[in-house]
Amino acid sequence: MTTTQERRAGARPIARRSWLGAARPVVALTAAVAAGTLFVLTRLVGGLSEGAIDDLQRLATELGTSASPHLATALGVVATVLFGILIAIIGSQVVLGDAEAETSVKTALGLIATLSLLALAPAMTVAMIAAVGSPELRGALLVSVPVFVALGALVVVIHTIEPGDDPTLLRIAERERRQAGERLDRLARLPGTGTGQAVAVTSAVLAVITLLVAAIAQVVDGGRAVPDPSTAVRALVIAVVFLAAVVSVLIAVDAELKVEASPVRTANAAGYLLAAAGLYGLGITTAGAVSGPVGLGMAGAGLALVLLTLRVLQEARAVRDGRVTAADAWWNGGPVVRAGTGTARRAAQRTADAAQGRAEQLRLRLAERTPAPEAEAPATAPHAAVPDAPEVAEPAPGLRRRLRRAIAALVDEG
Structure with a gap:
């Protein structure tokens, strides 16, 4: 059974980017789609004259009324996609052979998250215009607008995440620092x-x-x-x-x-x-x-x-x-x-x-995280050498003869 320590050891660290840098493109693109939707609507009704504003309100009400029943479903689909991308990035479910390739894939997932949010911008723009003259749609906006803002915040969170293992993130950081230095030299x-x-x-x-x-x-x-x-x-x-x-x-x-x-x-x-x-x-x-x-x-x-x-x-x-x-x-x-x-x-x-x-x-x-090198043990033999027992010198040949004679004499006397 996998322990908590093992799961933590297998998880990849996650770095964070600047919130402002991640939010600026998302806000700009969403505003661009909303402004483009308004421009198309105003062109369809012939400008923003007094009579055309009423025509714009009627057109937006018709579009908003028909789109509102499907807006909740669209919000749910986009929320599912965004949470799936967030889980895939944070949970390190994108596994490739190269760590930098994994980071590129996760960047592409962030682009998909942005496009998913932008797909809702025209419908939200029309619904907000329609709610001005339709009390029935105002209650729906109390739910859809906060959810849309929350999804936008989730997209920004996805763009602030920079996943990867520490060596990969270190290489990316050093490369970014080097490239930024080159830009500064060029712009100086x-x-x-x-x-x-x-x-x-x-x-x-x-x-x-x-x-x-x-x-x-x-x-x-x-x-x-x-x-x-x-x-x-x-x-x-x-x-x-x-x-x-x-x-x-x-x-x-x-x-x-x-x-x-x-x-x-x-x-x-x-x-x-x-x-x-x-x-x-x-x-x-x-x-x-x-x-x-x-x-x-x-x-x-x-x-x-x-x-x-x-x-x-x-x-x-x-x-x-x-x-x-x-x-x-x-x-x-x-x-x-x-x-x-x-x-x-x-x-x-x-x-x-x-x-x-x-x-x-x-x-x-x-x-x-890198263990310190162990101190070298003193150069000794694996087993301590036991000193040999002192050798007993063998007696000389003449001494042996004298001993045998003495022993034989004792035997005869006995």
């Missing part, structure tokens, strides 16, 4: 700035482009639909908010792709770009519902954002290839590129520090 030659400054400068330039395009549209239209100043200001504020959000996402994309184009980082960057597209589409629709010319101006600024995105991708590839480019002007991606460099540098430093700390802990743990 590039100028880097803070994110806030880049977002403010780039958003201001894009806002100016938005106003110019809106003014040109008014001139072409003959000034027949000039909005009042308060409406234009409100629409411009909405536009600036969405522009700042998209610029922040572009900085994150630059930071992800500047250091390396691994599958995980490429997937993260793709998720960020999808989130940016969904957010910007929603921004155009929202600002356009308040003021049509400002919405049209945002569409014109969107072309500048596309060019800026292409520049960010080009500069990130140049840095990965070891080519240093000067990005000083705005149209050359200057503020966004420099902010991406600063973000990537800070992320690489955090990765190097975390990997160094994990490596030191693993070395200490390995040293504690």
